[in-house]
Amino acid sequence: MHFQDVDQLTSFLDEESIRFHKVGVFDMDGVFRGKYMDRDKFESSLRKGFGFCDVVLGWDSNDQLFDNTEVSGWHTGYRDAPVSLDLSTVRKIPFEDDTILVIAQFDGDYEAVCPRRLLGRSIAKAKSMGFGVRAALEYEFFMFKETPESARAKGYRDLEPLTPGMFGYSMLRSGVHAELYHELLESMELLECPIEGLHTETGPGVIEAALRHDEALAAADKGALFKTFTKILAQRMGLMATFMSKWSNEYPGQSGHIHISLEDHETKHNVFYAGDDPDGLSQTMRWFMGGQVTLLPELLPMICSTVNAYRRLVPGMWAPTHANWGIENRTTAMRAIPGGPNSTRSECRVGPADANPYLALGAALASGLWGIENKVEPPPVIVGSAYANPSDAGVPLPGTLGEATRKFSASKVARELFGDAFVDHFAATRDWEDRLARKHVTDWDLARYFEII
Structure with missing residues (x-):
């Protein structure tokens, strides 16, 4: 409306x-x-x-x-x-x-x-450069036959997924639970957060939703509302949905991929597309990707903002471990998608489902615009598995929230892009999160050290 x-x-x-x-x-x-x-x-x-x-x-x-x-x-x-x-x-x-x-x-x-204001400032920056910004978010989330009360009573252990086994793109699962899928599709349409694609992913009870693209601020609103109301809808149906990055040691984590394209503010043409380029990518897009790849290690807490998000960034789990890029390559941190004149775009694949949509999209956009302004050429494109040769895979990403936060706080570019007030405040909140985690004795600690060490 x-x-x-x-x-x-x-x-x-x-x-x-x-x-x-x-x-x-x-x-x-x-x-x-x-x-x-x-x-x-x-x-x-x-x-x-x-x-x-x-x-x-x-x-x-x-x-x-x-x-x-x-x-x-x-x-x-x-x-x-x-x-x-x-x-x-x-x-x-x-x-x-x-x-x-x-x-x-x-x-x-x-x-x-303010997270929403931060994204607004990045969009305003794009406008001053002559660009409109379109974006889309996609989320993976697990559904459980649990309630907030039952999950707490179980200590979040031995939770019962909505469906068993590994069954990605399953027509069987979505058919059996059609009422849930229909309710989700219809409710999000009415909420003005339309879902473009909805299917099962690999894992027990995991679903992936791709939200329809829109102007960047509206896209972030849709992502934030989608996560909130998916959880509300699930609980109203006697279920629970989780968007945490990685809830189990046994299964891949949950992504929150970020798609961005820039259009000429006057003509509305996609400035990432170049028909005369063998890959269909413009020089503007290559600079955009160069900025994203270069700044990713410094801005990572804005995208991976929880302790749990770093449990997902391990080799072989469909999540990147280095700052790199590829063309139609799902093993890289940044994926260039040559979609022709209408849908050529950048996809930030490092994003987890538990990211704050405003901050994650703000970081992905601001870093790309910085690349255009500074004509940052991206590193050599990764062909094949980004995990195959770690020495050629690019700059390693920070492995913990604490490490990432220290790098972010020290980043001169982060302060130029987002201001000292935001960097200082957000870094303090992430430092707090990291300190809480380091105080906690986990089940892994007990099983590893209680008897043997």
Whole structure:
């Protein structure tokens, strides 16, 4: 739904007898934090904005307060941060009658660390260079015959997947569970997050959804809402969906691939396509890929932002381990897809399903634009398996969140692209995440060392 102004929206609310109004912001981890508002408060917020407790920028995904940030903390008194509602994000919620949803973003002093605002600044940069940005996200997620209560009671062990075995692209599985697939397809269409392709992946209960491409900010909104409402829909059906990068030692991790194309702002032609090039790739695209590959080791925490994300980056698990690129090569970190004049694009394959869509897409876009500005030639293209010859595979990616965060914090280019306020705040939140993990004694530790060492 698209509204020109607040008056047009309020007329729509009356015409559709909308009784419930939900608003929310996405935090540093991409978690949707929000509330219901009554009609008067909602209208006032549309016109003047409102205050949202800055604690949502000062705690982690488990509501534990950071002890190392300046943006939010006891020293700020957890005051209200100014936020504004984006009229372009209004949509009905399919399984909540007479209810609409609107996405908000942080303003004022908090704008510099707002994930959605960060992506907006990268898009504005592209526009100043004469480009429009189109993007699409695709996600793998596992479905379980569990509830939040049963999963906790089991200590997240011995969980029962929706389906058994390794059965990618299974018409059998999707036919048996057609009601789930249909509900997901229909609900996301109504939520204005249309799914272009939906199929089983390799693993018990794993599904992959490719979302329809759109302008970059709308694509990120769709990705963030898709993950949130897929989990809601699953739990309403007595199931659980997880987007964590790697939930099992036995199965491949879950990806969140990022597709980007640039178009001429005036002609709308895809500037990545070149009909006279043997591979169909323009020089502009090669510079874009050069920037992405060059900066990936420095910007990795914006894409792989959890401790668990690095469990996925191991050889042979369909996830890259080095900063490199290939043409139609699914073993590389960056994949150039020669799709002709309409769909030639870059695919960032290092992305996990648990990434914050705004930050991951923002990093992938900003690094590519940096490559164009600086005419960065990409390294030699990888042909065949990127795992076959590690010495020729490119720069190794950081192997842990802690290592990646230190590299990110020290990156001059990251600070040029995103500003000191964001880099300092986000690095502090990732350092917190890493410290929590290092305090924890795992099952692997116990099995490895308890008796033998």
